Amino acid sequence: MSPRRARRRGPFERPDGRAARPVGASVPGVDRVESAPDGEWVVRNVSGVTQGKAYRCPGCEQEIRPGLPHVVSWPAWSGGEDERRHWHTACWRNRVNRGPGRSRY
Numbered sequence: 001m002s003p004r005r006a007r008r009r010g011p012f013e014r015p016d017g018r019a020a021r022p023v024g025a026s027v028p029g030v031d032r033v034e035s036a037p038d039g040e041w042v043v044r045n046v047s048g049v050t051q052g053k054a055y056r057c058p059g060c061e062q063e064i065r066p067g068l069p070h071v072v073s074w075p076a077w078s079g080g081e082d083e084r085r086h087w088h089t090a091c092w093r094n095r096v097n098r099g100p101g102r103s104r105y
């Protein structure tokens with residue numbers, strides 16, 4: 001009879017049981033739905049625009065340079081696709097910390 005070993009936690013598993021993904025681990029081109037205080041959002045990682053169009057990030061109001069990997073998000077409700085926005089990945093992550101009084105887009 002061998003002693004039962006405690007199951008080790010993976011390096012990206014947090015004590016509260018929610019998996020913390022390392023930066024860059026999500027697969028480009030695959031949509032995921034994120035829950036936020038202001039609703040559910042579909043988020044897509046974009047590995048960089050190639051057509052030379054620059055987008056303005058609504059988080060910091062700076063340009064997202066062509067070719068820079070970023071995220072596109074839109075509300076996960078019907079018709080939300082019309083509200084697609086391009087964000088810097090970091091700005092999207094910090095979006096919920098911007099506080100009240102700002103547009104959610």
Ligand SMILES: [Zn+2]
Pocket residue numbers: 057058059060061062087088091
């Ligand atoms: Zn930004």
